[in-house]
Amino acid sequence: MTPTFDQLSGSPLNQRPSEQGVSVVLPVLNEEFYLAQSIEAIISQDFLGPIEIILALGPSNDQTNSVAQALATKDSRIILVENPSGRTAVGLNLAIKQSRFPIILRVDGHAQIPNNYISMAVSLLNETGAVNVGGIMAAQGATPFERGVARAMRSPLGVGAASFHTGGSAGPTDTVYLGCFVKSALLKVGGFDESFTRAQDWELNFRLREAGGLIYFDPRLEVTYRPRPTLRALAKQYFEYGRWRHAVMRRHRGTVNLRYLAPPLSLLGTLLSLITGISISSIFLIPAGIYGAFLVVSSLMIGRTFFERLRLPAILFTMHMSWGAGFLTSPKTLAR
Numbered sequence: 001m002t003p004t005f006d007q008l009s010g011s012p013l014n015q016r017p018s019e020q021g022v023s024v025v026l027p028v029l030n031e032e033f034y035l036a037q038s039i040e041a042i043i044s045q046d047f048l049g050p051i052e053i054i055l056a057l058g059p060s061n062d063q064t065n066s067v068a069q070a071l072a073t074k075d076s077r078i079i080l081v082e083n084p085s086g087r088t089a090v091g092l093n094l095a096i097k098q099s100r101f102p103i104i105l106r107v108d109g110h111a112q113i114p115n116n117y118i119s120m121a122v123s124l125l126n127e128t129g130a131v132n133v134g135g136i137m138a139a140q141g142a143t144p145f146e147r148g149v150a151r152a153m154r155s156p157l158g159v160g161a162a163s164f165h166t167g168g169s170a171g172p173t174d175t176v177y178l179g180c181f182v183k184s185a186l187l188k189v190g191g192f193d194e195s196f197t198r199a200q201d202w203e204l205n206f207r208l209r210e211a212g213g214l215i216y217f218d219p220r221l222e223v224t225y226r227p228r229p230t231l232r233a234l235a236k237q238y239f240e241y242g243r244w245r246h247a248v249m250r251r252h253r254g255t256v257n258l259r260y261l262a263p264p265l266s267l268l269g270t271l272l273s274l275i276t277g278i279s280i281s282s283i284f285l286i287p288a289g290i291y292g293a294f295l296v297v298s299s300l301m302i303g304r305t306f307f308e309r310l311r312l313p314a315i316l317f318t319m320h321m322s323w324g325a326g327f328l329t330s331p332k333t334l335a336r
Contacts, residue, residue, distance in 0.1 A: 020049045028055050266291060267321050
């Protein structure tokens with residue numbers, strides 16, 4: 001049974017803003033090209049309280065750990081923690097265990113936060129009484145392909161109506177991107193579940209809500225995210241998303257949402273339409289044709305340039321079908 005909390009000991013609500021220290025935790029693996037920029041964005045915050053930056057270093061096969069060591073040498077606020085497993089949830093828990101402040105801010109090694117991100121997040125924790133606040137996963141591509149993926153990721157036609165992708169009004173929500181947590185709430189529910197390779201945020205935020213906590217979304221908390229650079233990498237990413245989202249639904253029945261069933265149903269419907277249309281009668285090709293038309297129309301609506309609109313049908317198809325395939329093939333032994 002998920003533990004509950006009525007009042008959080010050590011809550012930032014009990015302290016003045018100047019006393020609300022923040023521990024920024026980053027699980028880091030193969031981030032050689034982005035880590036320095038991510039850390040610079042954290043160091044440059046306008047937050048007036050004390051901060052520490054804890055890097056949980058996985059077994060990278062590039063120069064990430066050397067970059068991290070150089071950064072730590074220059075700034076004593078940067079603390080390095082070994083994470084031999086390389087698993088995100090394990091690294092986050094190791095970093096949280098080393099933290100000494102009452103607020104935990106999660107950042108990824110390739111993400112960049114605006115300079116008012118921490119101060120705004122801490123203010124929201126105080127104003128709303130939430131145990132976790134977060135905002136938008138602001139996908140921004142550097143290459144033409146990445147920009148097309150970014151368009152799809154920020155559209156309901158690509159990823160559904162999740163506010164942390166598409167935006168919306170501030171208020172209570174199911175989950176947010178990354179997050180700024182009340183540490184005592186995190187510890188109360190047991191931290192991140194280390195049996196989850198992905199979907200750790202979804203799973204944790206469900207437990208926080210089940211325990212009586214408020215998860216709060218504010219679109220002003222915008223974190224820059226770099227999309228996958230190739231169609232193959234995108235397919236692998238969304239296949240894993242589907243697998244692990246199904247694992248969360250098996251673990252917590254209260255997380256079942258109809259929008260998560262759309263990709264697997266689209267995949268099954270399209271396959272059935274093609275098989276019956278080819279083997280029985282062409283009339284059965286109509287559902288597949290409707291889905292194809294949906295991809296084209298969606299691409300015209302989402303895209304901003306001619307070539308972007310040409311790329312988007314393949315991008316949307318890959319996202320939908322990979323997510324659906326991952327969901328349908330997710331083994332019951334996943335995240336036991």
